[in-house]
Amino acid sequence: xxxxxxxxxxxxxxxxxxxxxxxxxxxxxxxxxxxxxxxxxxxxxxxxxxxxxxxxxxxxxxxxxxxxxxxxxxxxxxxxxxxxxxxxxxxxxxxxxxxxxxxxxxxxxxxxxxxxxxxxxxxxxxxxxxxxxxxxxxxxxxxxxxxxxxxxxxxxxxxxxxx
Amino acid sequence: xxxxxxxxxxxxxxxxxxxxxxxxxxxxxxxxxxxxxxxxxxxxxxxxxxxxxxxxxxxxxxxxxxxxxxxxxxxxxxxxxxxxxxxxxxxxxxxxxxxxxxxxxxxxxxxxxxxxxxxxxxxxxxxxxx
Numbered sequence: 001x002x003x004x005x006x007x008x009x010x011x012x013x014x015x016x017x018x019x020x021x022x023x024x025x026x027x028x029x030x031x032x033x034x035x036x037x038x039x040x041x042x043x044x045x046x047x048x049x050x051x052x053x054x055x056x057x058x059x060x061x062x063x064x065x066x067x068x069x070x071x072x073x074x075x076x077x078x079x080x081x082x083x084x085x086x087x088x089x090x091x092x093x094x095x096x097x098x099x100x101x102x103x104x105x106x107x108x109x110x111x112x113x114x115x116x117x118x119x120x121x122x123x124x125x126x127x128x129x130x131x132x133x134x135x136x137x138x139x140x141x142x143x144x145x146x147x148x149x150x151x152x153x154x155x156x157x158x159x160x161x162x163x
Numbered sequence: 164x165x166x167x168x169x170x171x172x173x174x175x176x177x178x179x180x181x182x183x184x185x186x187x188x189x190x191x192x193x194x195x196x197x198x199x200x201x202x203x204x205x206x207x208x209x210x211x212x213x214x215x216x217x218x219x220x221x222x223x224x225x226x227x228x229x230x231x232x233x234x235x236x237x238x239x240x241x242x243x244x245x246x247x248x249x250x251x252x253x254x255x256x257x258x259x260x261x262x263x264x265x266x267x268x269x270x271x272x273x274x275x276x277x278x279x280x281x282x283x284x285x286x287x288x289x290x291x292x293x
Contacts, residue, residue, distance in 0.1 A: 057168070073212040
């Protein structure tokens with residue numbers, strides 16, 4: 001046993017797609033850095049007005065903020081990279097799949113506008129046999145825009161989804 | 164246009180009941196929803212955060228009191244209980260509870276197959292400026 005953690009280098013889109021089943025327009029992680037298996041990672045996502053969520057926004061709308069629930073989704077996908085890194089399964093129809101079990105104490109502290117680059121910080125709090133619990137935050141230009149008190153992900157047989 | 168915001172859920176929200184600090188809303192999750200091609204290819208599941216968004220859209224459509232619009236400031240808690248698939252109707256039944264200047268929306272979400280989620284959201288009046 002060694003106490004020295006192994007940090008994986010930067011993951012680009014191809015590596016992310018190897019571990020996550022999400023695809024356009026719901027793949028909301030662009031780049032991962034500082035991945036320490038079992039510990040945490042940092043991930044980045046660039047927000048743009050060309051994402052489909054903005055298609056129906058009227059030209060005179062005064063609120064151009066990124067949908068708050070998608071800030072959470074993007075953060076959770078980054079956490080999913082950490083879970084799946086050691087046991088990747090980009091197929092949701094077979095084997096063990098990762099399900100979003102729940103969350104608590106999620107605070108939106110500032111709006112995120114197109115042109116921003118989200119920096120997600122993911123920390124693994126606890127890993128049980130089939131459940132992983134995370135905490136962390138997201139920043140834009142050094143300012144915290146989202147705090148995540150607790151996100152729970154559960155590994156379950158794919159048959160729970162497919163019936 | 165105050166109150167109009169970008170959203171991953173483009174389906175219409177219907178307010179079925181809106182009483183004193185209580186409301187029931189529903190969203191028919193048609194298979195054409197824009198999230199499905201990517202979540203997931205070949206096996207569409209309505210994302211959990213979009214279930215939360217259905218509650219949020221319902222809360223915005225059935226606020227507790229007349230006045231300035233409410234902004235979502237926190238997800239106090241959410242527990243997902245069963246998946247939502249294309250064609251499902253997501254029904255949100257919620258109570259509004261005052262907490263200082265904030266409002267808490269406590270929702271139970273169902274589909275025809277039973278409970279889909281429990282969701283608690285926190286809102287704060289948006290300062291619309293001078």
